[in-house]
Amino acid sequence: MNRHVLSRFAKAALGGLLALGVFGTLPAAAAAQSIPAGFDCTKAERPVDRFICAYAVLRWQDLALSRAYAAAKAAAVGPARDDLIQQQRDWVRERDRRCIADRSFKELSSASSPPAKRAYDCLDMVYLDRRRVLQDLAAPPLLPSTIAPLALAPLLAARPDIQVESDLRIAGIQVSPDGTLLAILLPSQEIDLPDQVWLYRVADGTLVEATPRPDQQQPHPDDAPMAIQALAWQGGTLYAHVTLWGPDGSGNPERNASAVYAATMAGRQKLETVPHAIQALLDRAAEPEAIDPDEVTAGDQDAISVLRGNHDFLVWTVDLGRGTIELRTRKRPPPGAPVYRAAWGSWELGSFLFDAHRSQIAYAADTGIILLDLATHGDRRIAGTARGDQPYARSADQSLLVWSTRNACGDESLTAQNDSAPQRFCLAHLTTPKARP
Structure with a gap:
């Protein structure tokens, strides 16, 4: 995660x-x-x-x-x-x-x-x-064949705590491997981790709870859900590793018991026994990224906000102070490889999506959401997105994108967003433009 x-x-x-x-x-x-x-x-x-x-x-x-x-x-x-x-x-x-x-x-x-x-x-x-x-x-932009807002009303009715004035507190979104489902993570009010997952069916906007709701009592009863530690997909089933509150009320996930839930659109169940293959998937999902900050330029190491990478490239954001962030990348492993300034802006750049398989990133730019190829530095705009839109999830085949905005979904004409306007989440199916003759 x-x-x-x-x-x-x-x-x-x-x-x-x-x-x-x-x-x-x-x-x-x-x-x-x-x-x-x-x-x-x-x-x-x-x-x-x-x-x-x-x-x-x-x-x-x-x-x-x-x-x-x-x-x-x-x-x-x-x-x-x-x-x-x-x-x-x-x-x-x-x-x-x-x-x-x-x-x-x-x-x-x-x-x-x-x-x-x-x-x-x-x-x-x-x-x-x-x-x-x-x-x-x-490079012709990636064109949406359909754009629609996520229908989140049932989720907001069940969890009104995730709406704060005009903001929706969505901790993260993942797309199932086949692109038919979204896993929507909701943040805890008590610790810096999500505390619940909902499944969203892309075809019709149906929502179901993939894990139990967090308990609001104080102190929490034993074995009440505390935090989502990892998610893994197998086919149309989402597996969630959930840390539980312990008898001492500890908020330390490493000291508490845990459970694994298997969820589909038909419902969820708590697994009494976790198959080895599923446990391996969850363990992989929970592994921290093994990237040594020393690989980054010496002058950046103390200011790194986010560091990602695969076998071929590093991508990181540097906090330059006064709210200024730079998104940088370089080839690896040579430590002396030149650094490329991919983007310059503010905190939104830290929410880039990293595609380790294709060596691509999608990030919030001032011209909309941009897809950048790390090998060529070629970028492609995603049509229907605007300055201030934030990418949240992409499908493995790149055909589906989820982002947040304060515009109407698909409005790319505005040069600045209205912070007092309600935040909404948008979903688009993208078509790859034809190559030039």
Whole structure:
């Protein structure tokens, strides 16, 4: 079970520290360090370039756009490539005219001035729009054939404690190997682990309880469910290893008894005897990831938030302070392999989904949810997702995606989400775009 997924709700409390900023709010100017722009800021002379270099958000936007443009050019041939080059030149001229006009850098150098705020918001918006266009030219997006909100009303009625104002406290979601079921983990109010699992049938939205509800008495009766330690699938059956409250009321999972439940849409049962094959699956699921932090760049080791990896790649997030997170990756095992900055932003980046088999990650980007190939650094946008959407689960065959949003499911047009809007979870069936001729 991914521990970084289980702490999503706690990380959401850091929302006030978002480094990306929102439209109408201009973060303090910063020296041209940390995240670079797509050009050399030490040589910046024009007002627009100096303004971009003054803000980390805009430097990231420029770097990301430079990558997207390079990828789009590499994918284009003949007249299409020539057209793209001209379109990009036209876009740069329009960006400068629309966002900076004839203002001097001195006029823009005060972060509190209305011209600086307007220039910042304008640049952030036009960069996002252009990046989406270039991303889709470089690699056509994964297209949803269907998108629908998860029908969670029965779950909320049974567990009203998981709704806090407009937030839904979902600790994590797993997809069954055949993509027909979801396992929805609900977080405990007492310890930092889930305390119950529900099964959700994708075809019709039916919900059933896969494990018993947590007991609300104090002290808890002996053998009441305390925490979900591991999940494993076999066919259409979900097996859940559940720690039980002990006679001393201990909240230490290592000191308490446990039980294994087998659940299908027809119901659940507590296993008196756990087959060896099932126990092996649960043991594997509960194993911590055996990755030595020393493999990561020395300067990152004390700031690592999440570290994942397979035989070929490492992926980690680094907390740079003040709510700023970078998502980084490199090949392994050579310790000196170059580090690639995959993304720059805030706490949402720690909730990336790691596909160890395909060496891919899906993460929350400012242009929507992105699928990144770790070997090629090629990325692909998932259509129907927007800035602020959070990936929660993908099926093994990549055909199904679950994410959270405060937009309508499938709305990718908004540049910022309304934090006061209700959180909802969306499910999409994805179709792989056809290769270019």
